[in-house]
Amino acid sequence: MTWMMMDTWIVLVGVCCAVACALPGCLLVLRKMSMMGDAISHAVLPGLAIAFMVTGSRASVGMFAGAAVAGLLTAVFTQWVSHFGNVDRGAAMGIVFTTLFALGLILIVRGADKVDLDAGCVLYGNIEWTPMDLVSVGSLELPRALVILGSVMFLNLGIIVVLFKEFRIAAFDPALATTTGYHAGVLHYLLMIMVAVTTVASFEAVGSIIVIAMLIVPPCTAWLLTNRLGMMFFLSAVFGALSALLGHLAAIEVPTWFGFDSVSTSGMMATVSGLMFLAVWIAEPRGGLIARQLRRSRSDSVQSS
């Protein structure tokens, strides 16, 4: 295995993306809205397509705005369908995001003559190519994706640090948050915008499905280990970063054992984060599968003696 400068950039992009996703992801998981990440990451497609048609370029600002609006609309529509139609929340989400996704596909195909925005890049992304696309920041030559994802990561971090107390109350007791004067609804939609923006920023780098993995899996892994929200944020960022690092290592190393070339890094990031979840799920000392089994056999033996 040869490690090059390029690999460092890839890992850095991956880490920024994973941390940027994991932070709002904790709140999604705690508010039982994990699938909202899935829904939003699919439903931003029409937002992207319309932003592209209006601005005529893939320049970031327009795309971010389009995605943020589409993400917000997904949350609003889901709320409406489940409230006015009395439809189960999960089903409402499924209806809204599949319809918006279909709309987005059609818009993209309509404008496809001049667009190189295909559904494939949205689903898989292409983290391996990010080091090729450089921009200069000051005197440094950095990958564009790193600049974008890095800013989004610090933005998310900043929002969560500033509004930590508010988010904590809103995550566990939205009604209490509203009665104490923080508007839980505003926080909810702020979170939705964060998720939408993060999703769009990560599209090109890692693809939408991996965004969902980073939104949900590291926070869940962290949640199994701690009950404190601050610790959960920290651990999920660590697990996210580890998934990026180990995922890239695994992507270039593991396949060579079987005689293959390297495989998709973003796919491997999701896989590694899943493996870490599995490890914690099995071995976590208090409630893990092994601990549960031990406790059960112990209580059985107590009962039988």
Added chain:
Amino acid sequence: MSLFPAEISEVMEVLLLRNYNTRLVVISTLLLGVASGLVGSFLLLRKRSLMSDTLSHACLPGIGLMFILVTLGGGDGKSIPLLLTGASISGLLGVGMVTAIRNTTKIKDDAAMGIVLSVFFGLGVVFLSVAQTLGGSAAGLETFIYGKTASMVEQDYQLLLGVTVAAGVMCMLLQKEFTLMCFDEEFARSLAWPVHGLDLLLMGLVTAVTVVGMQAVGLILIIAFMIIPAAAARFWTERYRVMWILSGCIGGLSGWLGASVSAWLPRLPAGAVIVLVAGCAFLFSLFFGGARGVLKLGLRRHHMRRKVGRQHLLRGIYELLEDEKTFANTPVSIKQLYAKRSWTHTELHKLISRAKKEDHIEVVSGDRLQMSESGFAEAARYTRNHRLWELYLIRFADVAARHVDRDADRVEHVLGPELVRQLEAELDAVEEMSPVIESPHDLHSGVGI
């Protein structure tokens, strides 16, 4: 003008399936719609609609791994039955993982589904990228993600036909069992039904339909097919059987219309067009649905609010008359009415003008109003019902006399004549207290609500 008839005949050609290729596509999407509508309605009732989302993503590693293994073993990696077997195995494994995570950790259903969905899909991407290095023959695997509605061949058609018909028949045979499982799992268990087995079977049916459907309309769009028809059907009826059949019909209809439209507009992706048609069907049902549609519910709420407002007004006036101990229909002043209930100025005046239109009251001079003959009778009836209900609450529900006014207020508006008779019988209140019984509490003690 000459263009118009030609266009119509073109549309008719598509809708009536004159062209062989179109016929294949349209019929198979129609069947797919019916099957997923039938299966999806059970998912909706179990509040597991998004399971189809998880399932369809979880199929991917099975497809990739099967392709790699078969190709390395020297076989034809693109053999559809083998790929579908792989897909079904990993899909069911994913569903099992969701259940296991939910049952053994504090992680909730939604997050468990998200974990399985994304990790399995990531693994699938890894396998697909390996498969691509095995030679150019892996290119077709992507159809599982995007679907290939317009380019389905005879073989796909037969498979789709077989699976959807089998799933539909299975649903019909086990309709009673599935329904009970959805509504009352505990009861089904107490009847010694194999609930776990039924659950597994249902998930198996979902998997089968999802897997063959993925190939036809693509991954995201089969999810829509599983959820939308069932959710749309829910607006039209409160009867489960009817909803179930309707869900199949809506699914079939959107499949048929969507495939026809996309055959007519070949440049648009067929799966997306079909989903948009289904989405329109949902939107239409959401607004105009006969049982739970937004308009219907809104109308019902509006009528109810009017009725409650009228009853409050008339009872308020009646109680004012009682205060004056006249018991005759004399004019009362509007100002006094404010004390009866926390009305705002506009609310009260709206109520009064509406009651005037309904000929229940008339304004005599300036700020005094008088009830009409019919209004007086109505008012007496409402007041009597209110008091009957209050007495009932005091005597049988142990509600304190001071609170009973407010409690009765919530229920009295929906008292039917049947219930009033029953109350009269319970309270033996008919003879001695008719026509209007006295209030069981002091009318001036509390603040009227």
